[in-house]
Amino acid sequence: MIINEWTYWIAITQLKGWRIEAVNKLVVNIFHEQKSSFEEIFSLERNELSNRYNLNEKECLDIINLKEELPNYSFLAEDLKSQGFEIIPINSPDYSPTLKENLKLKSSPTVIYIKGNRKILMEKSIAIVGSREADDISLEFTDNVAKKASKEFKVIVSGFAKGVDRQALESAMKYTGQSIIVLPQGVLTFGSGYQKYYQQIVNGDVLVLSVFHPKAQWASGLAMARNPIIYALAHEIYVAQSSDSGGTWHGVIDGLRKGREIFVRKPEPNEKNANQLLIQRGAIPVDLHGEIQESKKYIENAIEEKYIFKEHHKTKAVAEPDIVEKIFGILKTGSYTSAEIIQKAQLNWKPGQLTKFLKEQNNVRMSDSTPKRFTIVGEQSETLF
Amino acid sequence: MNREQAEQILSKTFCIDKFYDTQWEVIKRLLIGERILLIEKTGFGKSLCFQFTATQLSGTTIIFSPLIALMRDQVNKLNSLGIPVRCINSNQELEENNEIIAEAIAGNIKILYIAPERMENIDWLASTRQMNISMVVIDEAHCISNWGHDFRPAYRRIINLVNLLPISFPVLACTATATLRVEEDIKNQIGNINYTYRGNLLRENFRLFVIKVETEEEKMAWLGKNLNNLPGTGLIYTGTRVNTEIYSRWLKYLGIESKNYSADLDADQRKEVELGLLENRWKCIVSTNALGMGIDKPDIGFIIHTQIPESPIHYYQEIGRAGRNGDKTFIILFYNPNADDDLPIYFIENHKPVITKYYKVIEALKRSRLGENDIIREANLKKTEIRVIKADLIDQSIINEVLDGRSKKYEYRFDAPELNYSAFDEIMQHKQRDFRKIREYIYTYDCRMKYLTDYLGDNLKGKCNKCDNDTNNVKVVDFYEDWKEKIETFQESYYPQLEVKALHTKLQSGFAAAYYGFSNVGKTIHKCKYKNKGDFPDSLLNITIKAFNANFKSTDFDLLLYVPPTESGDLVRNFASKLARELKIKISHSLHKSKPTKPQKIFQSSLMKSENLKGVFIYENQSEINGKKILLIDDIWDSGASMKEIGKYLTSLGAEKIVPLVIAKTVGGDV
Structure with a gap:
């Protein structure tokens, strides 16, 4: 990774009004199609930009305007470097292949910001997701699955929310497994979090990762936007407990729609959650230890229980x-x-x-x-x- | 813009008619976004290169400069020309700095001077994201290099920054002193330098002299006899802080106005001395090298070194500020072959802490994420050592300096490499070579100016024809006998000051009877304390009484107290009793420690020393203290932590005045 390019990488993620896909396409265009460089594209005049890169007038103007701001991003890049953060751009061999595979050019973050052992991104990984107000049984499930995963040298991807997320992280540490903390904020605003996981970061067991502007403060919108990143960073997804709306629900439904295999804890008959509904929607039921159950029995159960929950969830507005x-x-x-x-x-x-x-x-x-x-x-x- | 147009603007804005060719070339290149290294001697007009360019670019030019005094002068000068220029520094109030930042963000400032350390400031970093920045200038760029004479770790982040700036963004690095080696290093560190300008370093108005002596007293005698004959006002550099005090008091004793200056002074005191220098309030300032680069005084008439510097480049830098107006200026170096090598050799050999101290810090940071004071406690090292170690470990990518809220913390890096200590050995060998070179300067029979400038990478044709060798005007001190008595009287009446700077205390500055290491006093104390040779002898009592009489004869003390001991038993108690009897001051034995403390000398840092003593002193009949003038006695003043703590405590009990008096003051870790 050429550190000298960090400035440009941060800058292009801030192109006003550009979707991720457009930025990623620009990257592909610069480095693969034109075999060019950031330095060159930022030295071009408007008409050269539009001719060589096939950009429309607004896009050309955006790039020319961004050039003025580059020195500002240099200061930000220096701050990141100095504090021991790294920037991994989408074309780097260090970029998570799982993330790229799942999100494709359309929505893979153009850069990810990290602190810690970046090799963790190359390992087999699982996400254990679920409610912030999880029941004990869901936390026990989370612990079981994390234990098994750590034993198999799989990395736990955690969203660092209360409940299941935090349990997954704590369990991974308890069983000295490795984990990725996916932040719902920028890496520079995680503050005391680095203190808390210091030993694990130093030992290379925890990687802190964010896809947002490094200075972005925590916000519920970012927490929502972070969920797809968690799913996409994981090879396997386990659901401990989901309600019939909210981040977990939408994440799983979205995952199923994209054809991903998702394992859901088979709930006890009297549990008031939407795990069973997810199984009905095509998620794979697993037992308290995360082992796959014979599906037939569960489908029968599912039919019985489908009256417990009404299907009243309309799709929420989601955004990149x-x-x-x-x-x-x-x-x-x-x-x-x-x-x-x-x-x-x-x-x-x-x-x-x-x-x-x-x-x-x-x-x-x-x-x-x-x-x-x-x-x-x-x-x-x-x-x- | 062509040169003619530029010079029209120049004469309108700066009231200067023409550029030198080099100045114009630098400006031309900066205007098209090049990166330039400019090595030119003091007085060449380096500043004009970036000042003019800054006025022609849209946005704010940021100038990194380590010299607050110089920044202030430049700001005043440019503001008087109507150019909106400001500086941000740690001597200004936070509010003032914030206002300046807001103005810069609003686009109202053309040039902003800042200290390199500002790159570690969270508010500054946040504000840089909003400014329209047009150019970056690195002043005193030799501070980037480990191979230079004044390496400063704070420059590391500037290097990082410059390497992250777009390649077509104008950057200017300038210095007056860079050997070829340093030049190479600067070019390696700041990538993509388009062009380097190196001018000649000959200073035609310099009169270089070396005066060889046999003793320190001969230097004192020469100064006493000749200082008033030197033109104008000037500087005397001594190697140590103690010597700034001794020489300054010697000159005052002779009726020559002088002022001492060292890192011991606080920001306000420094500003005051710098101002006094500009106003020619004294014949000379006696200083350590803490003063030097920061002075922008055009008419310094002489610069005298009582101590040989570490290298020719240190020397050239320190004398560089003399005679900027072009008038004749005297540059004198004293050398006593019997004693003067010790100090630079000590500095060279100890320029880095020993390797085990590095590992102490590394191990502490592997265990937890710590702030500077935490590291000092964990590793039990001096703050100065911790700072060197921290900077080196950051430089070697072993630790990170991070911000946790507003406080700085240090982290061990997950993939940190092994410590490379041998890199420091290489620098030490380089420094040893440099020291041999400055000694050659002493003994050379050739032109001294040529010797210095050639060492710096010049190739001077011919000679300066003005130094002692060229003019066959070698100075010697052959009149010492006439001065002997005066110097002895001065030395006998000399009492080191115990300086107390803290606010909110009635503890005042006091005196010691002697320096610990300068006579037999230290040895005598040591024998009594650590080799059980019994009470302090009367010789110590007598010099202490003399010190008292010389300084406090007119004060009526109500009470004499002494610092309760940690390990040396009744030595101080008995000494204080005898002293009280002689001085006829009532003694009290009621000051105690409420709990045992550890001996102060096992703690390396003043932070830990003062924490060891916090709240331990207790006085039995507390009402007795109220309204009293107290003489406070101890054997040795090292960091002064005990006496300061007692001073705070007695102040809280209502003491009117507390004055410390000790037998000996240490100089940098003698005990």
Whole structure:
């Protein structure tokens, strides 16, 4: 990894109004098709950019404007380097192959920011996911699966939320396995987290990873946007406990839609959760030790139990991590209508779609006025711990 | 822009008509986004290269400079020309710095001077993301290099930064002193330098002299006799802080106005001395090399070294500030072959702590993530040692310096390499070679200017025709006998000061009867304390009484107290009793320790020394202290931690005044 390029890598992830796919395509274009370099593309005039890279007028202008900001990103890159963080760009051999395989060019983060043992990204990995308010039985399941995984030298991918996520991480450490902590914030704002996992990071057992701007503060929108990264970093996904909405649910449904194998803890008959529903949707049931059950029996059970839960979940508005970050970035600066945010962030969303998304964010406040204006609330008061 | 246009702007904005050719070439290259290394002597006009360029670029130019005094001068000068220039530094209030940052973000500042250490400041780093930055300048660029004379770890982050800047972004590194080796090193570290300019280093107005002597007293005599004959005002560099005090007091004793300056002074005191120098308040400043690069005074008439520096490059740098206005200036180096090599050799051999100390820090950081004070406690090392070790370990990618909230912490890196200690040996050998070179300067019969500039990578044709060798004007001290008595009287009446700088205490600065290592005093104390040779002899009592009479005769003390002992039994108690009897001051034996403490000397840092004593002193009849003037006695003043702690305690009991008096003051770890 050429450290001197960090500035450019950070900068291109901040191209205004660009989706991940567009940025990734630009990378492919520069390095593979044109066999060129960042230095060159940032030295080109507008017409050369549009001719050689087949970019439209807005895109050319974006790149030319970004050039002005490069020195600012140099300071950020220096800060990261000096504090022992690393940037792994998508074209690096150190980039997680699992992540790339699962998210493809369309949504693989263009860069990931890490601290710790980057070789962990190459190992077989599992994610154990589930509710923040998990029952004891789900935590026991998590511990069992983490123990088994650690024994098999598989890495535990944890979202570092309360409940199942934290249990998975604690268990991995207890059984001296390796883990990846996927942050719902930038690497520079994880503060005391590094203190807490210091020994494991020094020993090479924990890798801290984020796909967001290094200075991004924790926000529920980022926590949502982080979930697909957790799923995508894992070869296997185990669900300890899911309700019928929220991050786990949507993550699993999305995973199933993409055809991934997902293992769900078979719930006890009187459990009030949506594990059984996920099994009905095609997830594979496993027992308390994470072992696969004979499917037939479970399908029968499933039919019996399908009346317990009503299917009332409509698909939530979901967004790519980079877009979520942009939206929150704007909200931090004041109060705006959906239309204004769309304009500022240069999104190709409909106002209604954004309003729906914003309403679902628990740290966004909506005004009583018409049109509705949105601001961010309690950004600092909510914590992950 | 062509040169003619540029010079029109130059005369309008800077009131200067023309550029030198080199200046214009540098400017031309910077304007098209090149990276330049500029090595030119003091007075060449390096600053104009970046100042002019900065005014022509849109955005703010950031200038890294280690010299606060110099920054201040430049800011004033440029502001008076109407160019919006500011500096951010640690001597300014936080609010002022924040205001300046806000102005820079708003685009109202053309040039921003900052110290390299600012790169470790969280607010600064946050603000850099919002500024429109047009150029980066690294002043005193030799500080980048381990092979230079003034390596500064804070420059490491500037190097990181420059290497992360886009390649077509203008960067200027400048220095007045770089050997070819240092030049090479700078070029390696700052990648992609497009062009290096190296000017000649000859200073035509310098009169270089070397005066060989046999004793320290001969130096004192020469200065006493000749200092007033030297033109204007100037600087005397001594090797140690103690000597700044001794020489300064010697000159004052002779009625020559002088002022001492060293790292012991706080920021305000330093500023005051720097200002006084500019205003020619004294004939000379007696200083360690803490003063030097920072002075922007054009008319320094002489620079005298009472101590041989470590290398020709140290020497050239330290004399570099003299005679910037082009007037004749006298550059004198004293050398006593019997004693003067010890200090530089000591510094060279101890330029790095021993390897085991590095491992102490590494092991501590492998166990936990620590702040600087935690490391000092865990490793029990001096702060200065910890700082060197930390910088080296960061440089070798073994540890990281990270921010946890607003505090700095140190982390061991997961994939850290092994410590490479042999790299330091190589630097030491280089330093030893350099020291041999400055000794050759002493003994050379050839032109001294040519010797120095050639050493720095120049190739001077001919001679300067102005140094002692060229003019056959070798100075000797053949009049010492006439001065002997004066010097002896001075020495007998000389009492080292015990300086107390802390606020909120009634403890005042006091005196010691002698320096620990300068006479038999130290040896005598040592024998009594550690070899059970009984009470301190009367000779010590007598010099202490003399010190008292010379300094406190007019003060009426109410009470004499002494520092309760840790391990040396009743020595101090008995000594204080005798002293009280002689001075006719009431003694009290009521000051005790509430719990046993460890001997102070096992702690390496002043932090741990003061923590060892925190809250341990207790006085029996506390009401007795209220409103009293107290003389506080101890045998040795080392860090002064015990007396400072007692001073704080007695202040809290209402003491009116506490004055420390000791037999001996140590100089940098004699005990």
